[in-house]
Amino acid sequence: MAGSQRYVRYILLAFLCLTIVYFFTSSAPIRGTPLTNASDVIKEQEANAGGSSSQAHLSLDKDTYTQPGTSPNTPNTLPYESAEGPRMNATFVTLARNSDIWEIAKSIRHVEDRFNRRYNYDWVFLNDQEFDDNFKKITTSLVSGKTKYGTIPKEHWSFPEWIDQSKAEKVREDMKAKKIIYGDSVSYRHMCRYESGFFFRHPLMLDYEWYWRVEPSVELYCDIHYDTFKFMADHGKKYSFVISLYEYVETIPTLWDSVKGFMAKFPQHLEKDNTMGFVSDDGGSTYNHCHFWSNFEIGNLNWLRSQAYIDYFNHLDRDGGFFYERWGDAPVHSIAASLMLKKEEIHFFNDIAYYHVPFTHCPTGEETRLKLKCHCNPKDNFDWNGYSCTSRFFDVNGMQKPEGYEKEQH
Ligand SMILES: Nc1nc2c(ncn2[C@@H]2O[C@H](COP(=O)(O)OP(=O)(O)OP(=O)(O)O)[C@@H](O)[C@H]2O)c(=O)[nH]1
Numbered sequence: 589m590a591g592s593q594r595y596v597r598y599i600l601l602a603f604l605c606l607t608i609v610y611f612f613t614s615s616a617p618i619r620g621t622p623l624t625n626a627s628d629v630i631k632e633q634e635a636n637a638g639g640s641s642s643q644a645h646l647s648l649d650k651d652t653y654t655q656p657g658t659s660p661n662t663p664n665t666l667p668y669e670s671a672e673g674p675r676m677n678a679t680f681v682t683l684a685r686n687s688d689i690w691e692i693a694k695s696i697r698h699v700e701d702r703f704n705r706r707y708n709y710d711w712v713f714l715n716d717q718e719f720d721d722n723f724k725k726i727t728t729s730l731v732s733g734k735t736k737y738g739t740i741p742k743e744h745w746s747f748p749e750w751i752d753q754s755k756a757e758k759v760r761e762d763m764k765a766k767k768i769i770y771g772d773s774v775s776y777r778h779m780c781r782y783e784s785g786f787f788f789r790h791p792l793m794l795d796y797e798w799y800w801r802v803e804p805s806v807e808l809y810c811d812i813h814y815d816t817f818k819f820m821a822d823h824g825k826k827y828s829f830v831i832s833l834y835e836y837v838e839t840i841p842t843l844w845d846s847v848k849g850f851m852a853k854f855p856q857h858l859e860k861d862n863t864m865g866f867v868s869d870d871g872g873s874t875y876n877h878c879h880f881w882s883n884f885e886i887g888n889l890n891w892l893r894s895q896a897y898i899d900y901f902n903h904l905d906r907d908g909g910f911f912y913e914r915w916g917d918a919p920v921h922s923i924a925a926s927l928m929l930k931k932e933e934i935h936f937f938n939d940i941a942y943y944h945v946p947f948t949h950c951p952t953g954e955e956t957r958l959k960l961k962c963h964c965n966p967k968d969n970f971d972w973n974g975y976s977c978t979s980r981f982f983d984v985n986g987m988q989k990p991e992g993y994e995k996e997q998h
């Protein structure tokens with residue numbers, strides 16, 4: 589018994605000695621002298637990996653971050669929680685120039701932070717010129733959904749053949765003399781005409797049913813906790829707004845005449861239960877200049893692609909006011925929505941807080957603002973200001989104004 593215990597002790601001792609020998613030989617550098625600085629580490633790693641120096645840098649960074657006293661290893665993206673449920677057939681859409689890149693970057697960041705990081709909807713960018721690589725690179729990095737870039741066909745961004753060029757030029761000179769904003773701009777007119785009658789027909793837009801228009805340098809001030817596109821569909825909405833106001837009369841002197849021509853020619857396109865009271869105080873004889881501010885829109889593309897809307901746009905376009913005056917897409921869309929949609933198909937988003945220079949929509953009601961983590965100053969809210977038409981929208985629809993609105997009238 590004592591003999592076999594001795595053998596076991598010898599075996600254990602031998603095993604211990606072998607382990608110690610193995611430990612000392614394997615922890616020493618395998619070849620060359622010990623590594624003492626970062627460049628040696630990189631060279632060594634390159635030699636081991638047989639790879640490029642950028643790969644070596646990556647593995648060095650990873651090691652460095654595990655050392656005490658250095659910055660934490662920040663992941664590439666923040667871990668955002670994705671909203672549950674199916675997505676709608678919807679996209680954001682932006683018309684922009686390459687030079688708008690930093691202004692649109694700001695807008696995208698607002699929209700992503702307050703809404704789209706949880707929904708990951710696509711974003712279509714349209715331009716009368718080719719988008720450059722820088723524009724594409726930056727916007728792609730900011731949008732959580734797919735990005736698509738479209739060039740506008742020439743025939744949608746030029747003078748139609750029935751326009752008298754010299755008459756249009758004379759108008760621009762007159763408007764310049766009168767200091768009417770964008771009065772002398774040709775590109776601004778193409779932009780307004782494009783937004784009025786073509787963006788929803790661009791091949792990239794044909795894949796979608798819903799759109800949310802976003803312009804450069806806009807801001808969102810509150811969280812949006814639900815799918816706004818789904819809200820529109822579930823509640824039978826086709827057009828929506830956050831800010832409304834009066835149009836500059838000088839830019840649209842004959843717009844209503846053209847609209848009246850359309851109404852006489854296409855009575856079948858007018859909705860009986862419409863919102864005429866929003867745009868006219870006398871049952872349609874004259875325009876009161878109210879319009880929804882179209883730099884923000886969430887709407888239904890199939891409505892814009894309907895025969896009714898296309899007949900309306902073509903009629904206006906023939907009359908030439910996009911060039912002989914300076915008709916804006918905001919009154920053009922607003923009049924169409926007011927005459928051709930049912931009252932309940934137009935929605936006011938009180939809970940989407942929004943800024944486009946120089947106006948702010950900050951939700952009325954402190955409870956809403958706190959719940960949605962809003963960072964707008966309620967004093968900046970334009971809704972109940974005398975130049976806003978939102979109060980009229982509530983009145984013509986028999987809607988109750990949000991609690992506390994009286995305190996914000998100024
Ligand atoms: N590709 C392209 N986009 C344009 C052009 N002009 C305007 N846009 C875009 O059309 C939209 C409306 O133009 P804005 O210049 O913002 O017009 P606005 O909102 O009436 O005026 P601002 O107060 O200056 O914002 C924006 O999304 C612009 O980026 C143009 O010549 N080419």
Ligand SMILES: [Mg+2]
Pocket residue numbers: 803804883944
């Ligand atoms: Mg703008």
